[in-house]
Amino acid sequence: MEYNFRDIEKKWQQRWVQNGTYRVVEDKQKEKFYVLNMFPYPSGAGLHVGHPLGYIASDIYARYKRQKGFNVLNPMGYDAYGLPAEQYAIQTGQHPAITTEQNINRYREQLDKIGFSFDWDREVRTCDPAYYKWTQWTFIQLFNHYYDETLQKARPISELVAKFENGECPTDGKPWAEMSEEERQQLLMNYRLAYLADTAVNWCPELGTVLANDEVVGGLSVRGGYPVERKLMRQWSLRITAYAQRLVDGLEQVEWTDSLKEIQRNWIGRSEGAAVWFPLDVPSNANVLPGAQAYMPQFDPQPVPSFEIFTTRPDTIFGVTFMVLCPEHELIEQITTPEKRDEVMQYVTWAKNRSERERQAEVKKVSGVFTGAYAVNPLTEERIPIYVSDYVLAGYGTGAIMAVPAHDSRDFAFARHFNLPIRQVVSLEKDVTSDPSTWTESMDAKTGWSVNSGFVSGMKVKEAMKAVIDKIEQMGIGRRTVNFRLRDAIFSRQRYWGEPFPIYYKNNIPYTIPESCLPLELPEVGDFKPTATGEPPLGHADIWAWDERQCKVVSKSLIDNRTVFPLELSTMPGFAGSSGYYLRYMDPHNDEAYFSKEAVGYWQNVDLYVGGAEHGTGHLIYARFWNKFLFDIGMAVKDEPFQKLVNQGMIQGRSSFVYRSKKDNNLFVSKGLIKNMDEVTPIHVDINIVDNDILDIERFRQWRPEFADARFELEDGRYVCGWEIEKMSKSMYNVQNPDDLVARYGADTLRMYEMFLGPVEQAKPWDTNGIEGVFRFLKKFWKLFDASHENENGNENEKAALKVLHQTIKKVTDDIERFSFNTSVSTFMICVNQLSDLRCSSREVLQPLTVLIAPFAPHIAEELWHQLGNEGSVCDAEWPKFDERYLVEDTFKYPVSFNGKMRFTIELPADCTQEQAVAAVMASADTQKWTGGKEPKKIIFVPKRIINIVC
């Protein structure tokens, strides 16, 4: 019988649905295992072969675990809010809900053809009100909690209020009881984990919205590549920085690749150092004092006006020759001397107005201005000038630095530019110094000895750091501190297609709508663009006001600011819905709660998470934060959401080219005939009209009108195309659609071929050419079950076949455990080749093999499982056990090397001793040839490995 994959796959896909084969329920009798793929955004382009790569790998693992007896959760759903649908809506007027629905349907259709074991009953979509109800709910919880530094966890804001009331926590001036509602809310806003504040945001005028830091690369928006500028706006943010330390620490517990952990560590950017107060050398007067003190809330007011700097190198404090403030620093205004005022203000204005992009493009250019003011080095009491420069960032540390030009490259460049003194305070070799004026670059020494540094001179850098910090702590002018590069996550988007904030405003103070009124559904709007007055698209909605008394959304015309109030017009960003989705899968239809205690108690967290490394600084940080918060409030039961993470490599495209002659625009030269690449223009050609690098000339002529009467210079009567590895993209005509391959070879072949391509984590080019080999393999596998082979195998063959089987069980099991699916596929091939040679048709061998291959090729396995007369699904067939007995060998074929070079092999008893082996080898005629009759100097014998003769 022929291997008819079309009928087989169709039949089983239908039966699996009918039988609910992949439906999963909590089962306390079984150990759980949670497999998850990163949430896909259903784009209009549909899937190409790169997308399912990770899904196939995780599906294999999920099926394997199930056969090992685990209760496996393997859900799928859609991150359905997003920019592309909205951009499309703006262009065409088509409602994004419609486009999204269409795209989802297309995705689903494509996914269904590949035979995944997803439990579709658990599907979620972020744009579904039943889902985003809980996104909004989480936002309200964030709003109603603050981070308790002492407990290192989120606590209800009501506890903080209580502390304010009884004076346990200072309220910055006025006692709580005397504060107005507005003042109280303002104060609380500084603590809430979701807070509204005037923030310097990444504003993208082209997209008409604010973007998160990870959505901006090189001053351009990741989506669209439009310029982004800094702008001060009142925006919602999430206080993710409160969790910075825990986000760093948590990385120790998870099994992620080192490179991904490193990406996260860099993004969080923890650095240890010291905060130090530098007194200002100005006449003490009332104008300076308040501004200066604003920078030292945790300290007793200093007797002299001071400002705080952050340094990671307190040991170099004796080498400070100037100070630098960022242009945004509020002290500038107060300390600048009258004669410098114009110059400084001009610089500040210029620096502030530069776009992110300009700033980043001109990193190497030194700019800055002297304020005319001086500070005093608290340890040396030297008077040091204070400069303003944009190389100091407002968002990091305190926005002010002590500059040590000898040992910091930026300070060095600045000092050289402004002719400021440079003083060496660290030496690489003890007491060996040189004249810094002869240096061409700074000496950024992390190790070495302190020199010219008062009481720390002669100490090692590490000791000196400690000594200086101890000293400044003693003096009460500084402390050991930790800084993070991580910024709070800006959470507002001026867009339509996202979750509405469950927020309304009374006297400009935000209040949450009651949890019982959730979800707050996204209103209909007539226009998806911003309003004429520059409000976000929700400004177009008529029914968009909150009636506090009726607890419902009503017409904007009813706003009276007594009982009916305006609702928030921004929506949430993409990462809102994708930050907690893995928890919702545990209990996706729960109306009463995000997810039940029972469900989360059973499923805990994700055991295996598969997806691309491009989410390293976005989703994977936000989701960890989201989870930690839910953990703090007793919802999640694990501190880390994703225990093990596997990053699948990108599948690149393999583009094909034809070469058009530059002299004759209608002539195409076959690759092998080109003498000089300068004489031709390579043109991308659709990979679908190229087979094994040979161009289908007729289809090429039909492909595009301008090629209709193309002429060719052929080699051996064929046109040979060139190729190159590039990104898989429509514009390069190298996109391979999985549907076409499924139609031609079947899902099982596609699944196995995707795995066969190479290690899952590695980026690799897609080349359809090899798929035939996998297809042949499945046909060969199918043929093994052909009854015509029956009874052809004798006892010897049976023994050999069992050996092959058990070798395969061992190898495939090991491979799956370490995510080496490419090697399992070749193991299957070896196995089937050998069984074919042995003409094996024994059920004792073939049935376990069917079970073994089921995770990789579920359709063919299911069909054969039933042909063998089994009931139930192969998905539940127990994973075969490897038995050492079948593998024992009486003899071992020893490779014999001479001076490390393998020359011949000799078959010896498996348990042979060194003496016996040496004797056998020396007696061999081959040995004589290689030693030339001489006595060997040494013989190395490693049992069951090698014999090496040194001569």
Place this chain on the structure above:
RNA sequence: GCGGAUGUGGCGUAAUUGGUAGCCGCGUUAGACUUAGGAUCUAAUUCCUCCCGGAGUGGGGGUUCGAGUCCCCCCAUCCGCACCA
């Protein structure tokens, strides 16, 4: 610039603890079967070669009886970060 990863036949790759480099597949070549082959099967296929053998895992050096694997230096490619004090 910093951090991480990778480098093996014409191509994708394999070699799990230092022990026969090139498994498996593609492609290529030859043959069989066939009306035909883009079906199937068999065999060969790292390179050089005077067919004795020699060279060989990006390059150079080292450790070792033995190195793709370990150590040092260099080169190339890819990814991430990039004024983070």
